[in-house]
Amino acid sequence: MRRRRALLVLAAGLLAAGPVLPAHASHEPEKRVAATITEHWRSLRAERGFLGEPLGELRCDPAVTRCTQGFAGGSIVWEPARGPYLAAADRAASRYAVVNKHRPLPEGYAPARLREVAPGHRLVPAAARQAKALLAAAAEDGVALRVASGYRSTDHQAAAFRRWTRELGAERAAQQSARPRHSEHETGLAMDLLPASGPCQEFGCFADTEHAGWLAEHAYEHGFVVRYQEGQEDVTGFTYEPWHLRFVGEPLARDLRALGSDSLEEHLGLSPAPAYAASLPRDRQPLRWSGD
Template identity: 35%
Template sequence: MRRTIAAAVLAGVIAGAIAIGAAAGADRDAQASNEPSGTPTATPDPTPSEPARPSPDVTAPPVLVPSFDKSARSIDDPNSIWLVVNKLRPLNPADYAPADLVTVPVAHTWDPLMRQEASDAIVTMFAAATSEAGLSLASNSAYRSYTTQVELYAGDDNLTARPGYSEHQTGLTMDIGATSGVCSLATCFTDTAEGVWLRDNAWRFGYLLRYPADKTAVTGYDFEPWHFRYIGVELSTEMHNTGFTTLEEFFGLPAAPAYP
């Protein structure tokens, strides 16, 4: 996992360097500056009337700066790891249940189920929290079925999602705490070492702090420093690099402050 992330980051760095290099080269040509350059293309052109040509590219393909494809996966299909669920976007069908739920083999207060891919990423992330920072994380809640959500929902939309509208029903979400239980499912979790580590590092493992403190008007939920949603490393890295903190804003969706 870490090697994959490192490779992806390296690829991004290389792509960026290539793009910068290409732009700098074009700038030099346009200004005909006398900046020192290590490339022969910067030497005075003896035949200026000839149209500028790219360097020989018989073997080198054109430089393509990779752009993120926001339509690569569905944001509507409940089986998609990019699914966006909020108070305007219920699961469809409302009683959707993932087909690949597994028991997540981590410390927990409530037997955690998640989809296989999300579970694997949790295991890797929890191990990294321990090896990198000496922290012990635990699951407080993961998959919740439609039926469970019916039982949990007490009619208060500010506290609990309505059945069919909960991210926990996707099998991609976990409420994470410290094994010590300190500040579990409480706002003060954000100030614990575990909360800080998760906030800063979850993206590396494909997870998103889904309900940030400054985005309640967008997400429709109060700050939940414990609630993490699996979206895959590709998307989490793109959001991290571009500074987006909500799925609604990244995908250009309407804010969902309340049920319709």
């Protein structure tokens, strides 16, 4: 086994030691793709990361214009124009969906199922379950939180964006709120939290609360990440939002923490999305409807 791994490393032209995919590609283009995908998988912590162990071998179409490698936790796809990418990041219903100013949700998208987290606030079932656990853990640690916002329909998001634009002007509204089809709240995977009681009852003062400190430390234990971190506007397109939590599941949340990644874009190797743009980078895809 060890010898085969060593040979594969050489075959792939990789000098660094580390795990490699079990690709038995017999011709050069596939070997190069296998090497590229291996590198991407390694950047995601290889078998220790959320993708886990590879499943089967690399599959390519005859002309090698699209290849897929399966893993226990998802697939990496390779295309010449894009290079390797996490397939699920393009799927609106996946917990790994990356929605940003370059990556809108499909027209008319709505999650198939939603479950109540708190009266009037819903998330997709897996996120709702974990959100309840997070809220219980926070309360137990003396920093009880309440849900200020969960799932928003596209119509609701459009109304919210119009309101922010009226109140803040177009430029600031774009940094703090999302256009319809561009908000994580429309996926049912994101929620905004505020202290359940106490003097701070709005987002403007939240960063200085113990509650924000607790979320930064513990959200990952329940599969959530603070999606819009300080100083990441040029990558995520949004200013610091210590109250906005995004569900990605515990394995990926742990990976972001382990590698110190400041955004999903950085962690998954996607282009920064600082602003709405007329011409978009190659990895911009209107997301697909499907899930994991």
